[in-house]
Amino acid sequence: MGPDYSEKKFSVLIADDNQNNLKVLSAMLETLGYRVRVAKSGEQTIQSVETVKPDIILLDIHMPGMDGYEVCTKLKATEEYNDIPVIFISALSEVFNKIQAFKVGGIDYITKPFELEEVQLRVETHIRLKENTLMLRNALQELQKKEELLVQSEKMAALGVLTSGIAHEINNPVNFISNSVSALEERVKSIISDKKLPDSEMNDDFNKLFLNVATGIDQITKIVHSLRLYCRIDTDKKTGADINNLIESALTIMHHRFTYRIAVEQKFSSIPEIKCQPGRISQVFINIISNSIDAIEDAIKSEIIKEDQGKITISTVSNDSHVNIKITDNGAGIDKSIIKKIFDPFFTTKAVGHGTGLGLSICQSIIKDHNGSIIAESADKNGTAIIISIPLAGV
């Protein structure tokens, strides 16, 4: 049960050096249900605000000592009090500078002699406005918190994809290194016990087995190198990197998802290093490649393409100003009606529970942070191309 604003008693601070004005305004506002405090000078006004923060201030301009403009300026300069609406009171006979009143932060003014109903209505209106603004601000903060939580959960999900991919990728080479070493051990033992030199078949075996071990170690090394990119992902420092290497790193992580079914073609040109956040850029590639794999698997299920026809092509090229990367797949494609929305946060075509829909919007914000651009093209149901362009100057 939240606060019931209909029951809330709002408080008004009336600042005026004229006793009569104070009496009249106080009486009226009190009968209307407001809690009224009074101040007779500029200094008193500030003190009163500091003692009990009012919901609105009716502020006379011409007071001894600090005048109304000064009081207002002081209040607006203080973070704690600058959201209190200030309505200036001025006498028709006095010199009243409207521009000045608004410049120092006043929200409205009323002139003496005042019509009490007018005063009442203006006070009500401005209090309502302030309350609405406060509610909106709170709602916005809530939304921002929730958005942060979702981005975090997307990061966690992405991390899950990463870690399960890495676990699988490392397990395989460990497996065949282990088997190869076992086989080597058996053969060495038999040589020692039989005191016989290896024959040609065993020599062949030795060559194959040592090559297996070396290959396995290479694979694991590649994976560890890719891992290093992600260790720093949150405090990702800006450093020069070759985008081709970052793409290869992403392919290493995703390797287990496409071995036999999907062919990956790399058309890399020699490109200069770009100052960037390598972990985040790799994350972009992992996300896009993952989407391509999903699209191809969809296309295979709907029989748009055959089981072994899945293909992803990644090309990189640079010109005087930019590095351009194009990732195409021959998967299910994106409908014309939604292609403009795919980078919107929370937009997803997947079933509930399969992805937050934040992936591409995060990719877009990462690319934007690098002063680059990312667009999608699709020829209706058959294939998608994602085109990323990053300036050579980088981030």
Place this chain on the structure above:
Amino acid sequence: MEDKAVVLYIDDEYLNLSAFEILFRNKFTVFATHDPRKAFEIVKKNEVDVVIADQKMPMMTGVEILKQITEINNSILRIIHSGYIDDPEIKKAVDEGIAQFILDKPLNKIMMLKMIDVYMESKGSRTLL
């Protein structure tokens, strides 16, 4: 003459197939393939004693392969080879008898030899080298 057990090994990673074949070629008659369709043909055309199938494969999962093999020859020892011990499909397969054992990845050679040894002894007809 003592017959060697006939072992069929299915995995999508070429180097896994190669290392397995070299390691066990003297102990067993080894068939090694990445292609499930080839695997089914091998089972149809040979008296296979043991099938070891990697679970995570692109075209069919190991469990799906073992299921089809039970339909061709129900007396083969069926083992799932996997690094994911929590995979629900594997748990279900063991519950339903589609897979009789799980071999963790990386391969524990002693455990595998024990499994095959026990099975072959219970079969009685052939023994391990």
